[in-house]
Amino acid sequence: MTRSKARGYHHGDLREALVASGRKLVEEKGIRGFTLRECARRAEVSHAAPAHHFASMDDLLAELVRRGFAELTASMTTEAQRVADDEPAARLVGLGVGYMAFAAANPTLFQLMFSREANHIEAKAGDEGAASLRRLLAAVLDDVLAEASDEDRQQAADFAWATMHGFITLVLEGEIGGRDSSKALKARGLAALAAMAETVMRFARP
Amino acid sequence: MTRSKARGYHHGDLREALVASGRKLVEEKGIRGFTLRECARRAEVSHAAPAHHFASMDDLLAELVRRGFAELTASMTTEAQRVADDEPAARLVGLGVGYMAFAAANPTLFQLMFSREANHIEAKAGDEGAASLRRLLAAVLDDVLAEASDEDRQQAADFAWATMHGFITLVLEGEIGGRDSSKALKARGLAALAAMAETVMRFARP
DNA sequence: TTAGCCTCTTTCCAACGTCAAGATTGCGGG
DNA sequence: CCCGCAATCTTGACGTTGGAAAGAGGCTAA
Incomplete structure (x- = not known):
C-alpha cells in the first residue's frame, strides 16, 4: 500500500x-x-x-523504543508458549530464547531500548515497555516458584533477567562468540539459559 | 600540577x-x-x-574506552584479591563486585565500552581490553574448575560474565532496583553474584 | 642564533536539529 | 457546489557541530 x-x-x-x-x-x-x-x-x-x-528527534526515537518493547514482549510470549506447560524450566528458557531472538534481529534498536540515553530521551516510553516485560517474567516465576518467598522470587527475577540480558548483550557487542558460527552461538546461548533456569529452580527448595 | x-x-x-x-x-x-x-x-x-x-572524536572516545578497560580489570583484580584464597567461589564473587563497582562509578563510560558504537568506533581498543578481562575470568575459572572440560569452562565463563554484566547493566538503566536504597541494591547484586557462583561451582562435578 | 617542527589559532565548509513563515492540499459547513 | 480553515508539507534561516586548510607562535637541536 x-x-x-x-x-x-x-x-x-x-x-x-x-x-x-x-x-x-x-x-x-x-x-x-x-x-x-x-x-x-x-x-x-x-x-x-x-x-x-x-516534536523532536528524541520523540521519534521514543516511538521506536516503544514499538521495540512491544515486539520484544511479543517475541518472548510466542517463544514461551511454544513449550509444553508441564515443564516449567523450559518456559523460562523459552522467554530467554524470545528475548535473545529479538535482540539478535534488532541489535541496535535493542541497545537503544536499554541505553542510558533512552532513560533521558523518553522517560516514559521505556518504563512502560520494561514494566510489561517485568510482569511477563514475574508471571512465569510466580508459577514456577509458587511456594518461595517474595524476596526469593525477586532475586530469581533479577537473576533470570540479568543472565539473558547479559549474555545477548555481550554477544551483540562481539565479546562472546566473536567468530563462532551462528549455530554454535545459539548452543552457547541455550547453555547459558539452561544454567540460568537450573539456578532459578533451586530457589524453589531452600 | x-x-x-x-x-x-x-x-x-x-x-x-x-x-x-x-x-x-x-x-x-x-x-x-x-x-x-x-x-x-x-x-x-x-x-x-x-x-x-x-585524529577524530572517535579517536578520543577510543582512548577513554582503552583506559576504562584498564581500570575495570584493575578494579576486578583488586576486589578478587581482597578475598581469602581458600574460598574459590568468593574469588568469583569478588570479580563481580569489582566489575559492578567500576560500572556504578562510571556508568556512561561503562556503557560506551560495551556499546555497539564502540565496536565500530575503535575496532581495537575495546578488543584488547576485553581480552584481558576474559583472561582474568578464565584464570579464576581454570583454578576453580581445574578438572572440568574445556567446554564446561567456556560455558561457565559465558555464564559468569553474562550474569554480572547483565545485572549491573539493568541496574544502571534503572530496570532493576529503580527506587531501592544503595544498600539494598548492593544486597541484590551480591545475591545475584552468589547464585551465579554457586551455579558455576556445579560445573566442577557433573 | 637560527632553522625546523610541533602546537595551537583562525577561518571556512557541509551537515545537523530546530524554528518561523509561506505554499498546498483535503475536508466540512454554507 | 464552493469556500474557508486547519492540517500538512516546503522553504529558508539560525546556531552548533566535526573536520580541513592555512597561518601564527614557541620550543629545541644544530
Missing part, C-alpha cells in the same frame, strides 16, 4: 513512513549515526516535515 | 587535559551529548586543537 509514486503535496502516511525509515536507519548507522534529516530524505520529504509528527 | 593559569600559546599537556575533560563530559552529557568542541572548551583551548592529539 505504499503510495510512493506520484504523491502530491501531502504524503498520506508520513508518520508510519518515518518510523519505518527510522528503524532501518538506526540499524544501519547506529545510534550516534542516526539523523532526522536522513530519515526525512528516505521518506522523500523535506527535512522539516517530521516536525509535524514528532 | 595544573598549569591552568596564564599558560602561553602552548598548553603543555593537552592530551591528558582532553582525556580528563572528555571523561567528565561523557558522564555529564551522555554518549550522544558528548561534543569535541565542548571538550576543547573545558580545556581552555580552541576547537581545532584536539585534532593534533586525536
Whole structure:
C-alpha cells in the first residue's frame, strides 16, 4: 500500500513512513549515526516535515523504543508458549530464547531500548515497555516458584533477567562468540539459559 | 600540577587535559551529548586543537574506552584479591563486585565500552581490553574448575560474565532496583553474584 | 642564533536539529 | 457546489557541530 509514486503535496502516511525509515536507519548507522534529516530524505520529504509528527528527534526515537518493547514482549510470549506447560524450566528458557531472538534481529534498536540515553530521551516510553516485560517474567516465576518467598522470587527475577540480558548483550557487542558460527552461538546461548533456569529452580527448595 | 593559569600559546599537556575533560563530559552529557568542541572548551583551548592529539572524536572516545578497560580489570583484580584464597567461589564473587563497582562509578563510560558504537568506533581498543578481562575470568575459572572440560569452562565463563554484566547493566538503566536504597541494591547484586557462583561451582562435578 | 617542527589559532565548509513563515492540499459547513 | 480553515508539507534561516586548510607562535637541536 505504499503510495510512493506520484504523491502530491501531502504524503498520506508520513508518520508510519518515518518510523519505518527510522528503524532501518538506526540499524544501519547506529545510534550516534542516526539523523532526522536522513530519515526525512528516505521518506522523500523535506527535512522539516517530521516536525509535524514528532516534536523532536528524541520523540521519534521514543516511538521506536516503544514499538521495540512491544515486539520484544511479543517475541518472548510466542517463544514461551511454544513449550509444553508441564515443564516449567523450559518456559523460562523459552522467554530467554524470545528475548535473545529479538535482540539478535534488532541489535541496535535493542541497545537503544536499554541505553542510558533512552532513560533521558523518553522517560516514559521505556518504563512502560520494561514494566510489561517485568510482569511477563514475574508471571512465569510466580508459577514456577509458587511456594518461595517474595524476596526469593525477586532475586530469581533479577537473576533470570540479568543472565539473558547479559549474555545477548555481550554477544551483540562481539565479546562472546566473536567468530563462532551462528549455530554454535545459539548452543552457547541455550547453555547459558539452561544454567540460568537450573539456578532459578533451586530457589524453589531452600 | 595544573598549569591552568596564564599558560602561553602552548598548553603543555593537552592530551591528558582532553582525556580528563572528555571523561567528565561523557558522564555529564551522555554518549550522544558528548561534543569535541565542548571538550576543547573545558580545556581552555580552541576547537581545532584536539585534532593534533586525536585524529577524530572517535579517536578520543577510543582512548577513554582503552583506559576504562584498564581500570575495570584493575578494579576486578583488586576486589578478587581482597578475598581469602581458600574460598574459590568468593574469588568469583569478588570479580563481580569489582566489575559492578567500576560500572556504578562510571556508568556512561561503562556503557560506551560495551556499546555497539564502540565496536565500530575503535575496532581495537575495546578488543584488547576485553581480552584481558576474559583472561582474568578464565584464570579464576581454570583454578576453580581445574578438572572440568574445556567446554564446561567456556560455558561457565559465558555464564559468569553474562550474569554480572547483565545485572549491573539493568541496574544502571534503572530496570532493576529503580527506587531501592544503595544498600539494598548492593544486597541484590551480591545475591545475584552468589547464585551465579554457586551455579558455576556445579560445573566442577557433573 | 637560527632553522625546523610541533602546537595551537583562525577561518571556512557541509551537515545537523530546530524554528518561523509561506505554499498546498483535503475536508466540512454554507 | 464552493469556500474557508486547519492540517500538512516546503522553504529558508539560525546556531552548533566535526573536520580541513592555512597561518601564527614557541620550543629545541644544530
